[in-house]
Amino acid sequence: MFALGDKITGRTARIAIIGLGYVGLPLATAFAKAGFSTVGLDVDRHKVESITAGRSYIPDVPDDDVAPHVETGRLVATSDYDVLGEVDAIFICVPTPYDAQRAPDLSYIRSASKGIQPRLRPGQLIVLQSTTYPGTTEEVVQPILEESGLKAGKDFYLAFSPERIDPGNRQWSAYNTPKVVGGLTPECTKLATDLLRQMGAPVHPVSSPRAAELTKLLENTFRAVNIALVNELALLTERMGIDIWEVVEAAKTKPFGFMPFYPGAGVGGHCIPVDPYYLSWKAREYDYYTEFIELAGEVNQAMPHHVVDLVVQALSLHGKSLRGACVLVLGVSFKPNIDDARNSPAERVIELLLDRGAIVTYHDPYVPHFRVGGDVFHRELVILESVPLTEAALADADCAVIVTAHHDLDYEQVVEHAGLVVDTRNVTGGMPDGRAKIVRLGAPLPPFTPESEGQS
């Protein structure tokens, strides 16, 4: 039972990562970079082929972090679960979406655990990293693994360590973002802590897997609730004739007790719109209703409707209606400068625009194709293709809607050539006043003037 500790400090432990996505691939390359022999296991053949060829498919992971380790054999990728019998530590980084009723879908975690179970060896360490509700490690993963006849905490080690990766963030990565770890026993916590420390970032141990699971949900619920607060205030400031962006900038000057959050078309990605519901679902088992989560969800999910209302108001300034109007959506990934469009609020904005008779195109340099509908909510599937951002495309649109503000787009050009602009991210906030054609979320509407009608 002491052999694993020695292998960790000597960096001779062999590591497996199940799920080579946005979370698993950076983790795999970080272990390989730290000198560990690492195998990535994914059911997606294309990902395995890409890694085997030394190519990354995640923008935050350069090929240079993959190819040299593949060449030395320190990093390999496979779809064969049998490799798990040969490794010392296994990280599970598979998806945790929700279903049509917003209930947790743990099918990927179950499937990965069932893949480990027949190959489990005494002395192995299993670390769940997928974001999930408190209790998953002990109530779902542990029983499946123990079907092997081995006991968690005695024959093998089991822990939960949430992933905090922030795609597109250049400052904080897998190498410097502190990790939180909670093991089933103190020994499980210690081994998982010692292993994660080898990657260079500080590690904060907690008393149990549940505490670690809830830590991640607290972090994401905190964001969901604060974004909802500022979204709600944005709706109010529009009516009050105050600019929310100016107010947040001013509040930000307080050096303590305030953290800025910004309004927008809603929340997206794999985490903020999903994780809080994992907690509210589990809370019901304890006769408890997490009202902040529900309220935040209600406010954030209403934002795409509000953005469409702003488009209607903008068009009416120019005497136009949404039905038959050409609307160009700018930015459809869920946050700037990344290619991840999962759960992006742009999808709902586009659906609502289409439902109300608009002709919708979009431009996103990071997302060449964008799926709208065809999801768990059974809407008809439409696949749109990104159009080039040309003067003609802007001039042809009755209204351009900035949903996600990629940093490298020329917003001066957008304002110059589009007939109308609805800006949900305040990228036009610093542009000269008197631009009657810009409608900013959370800011006073431009006054109606005969001249504005004349611009249409």
Ligand SMILES: NC(=O)c1ccc[n+]([C@@H]2O[C@H](COP(=O)([O-])OP(=O)(O)OC[C@H]3O[C@@H](n4cnc5c(N)ncnc54)[C@H](O)[C@@H]3O)[C@@H](O)[C@H]2O)c1
């Ligand atoms: N993306 C993020 O920014 C982020 C941040 C923090 C935490 N998380 C959490 O991390 C987990 C993974 O998220 P992600 O964004 O990396 O997902 P992803 O969809 O990018 O990657 C998951 C990978 O797992 C693979 N997979 C699915 N089932 C498998 C199985 N049974 N065996 C082997 N491979 C399998 C998929 O093919 C895919 O490549 C989720 O719980 C998510 O909530 C994500």
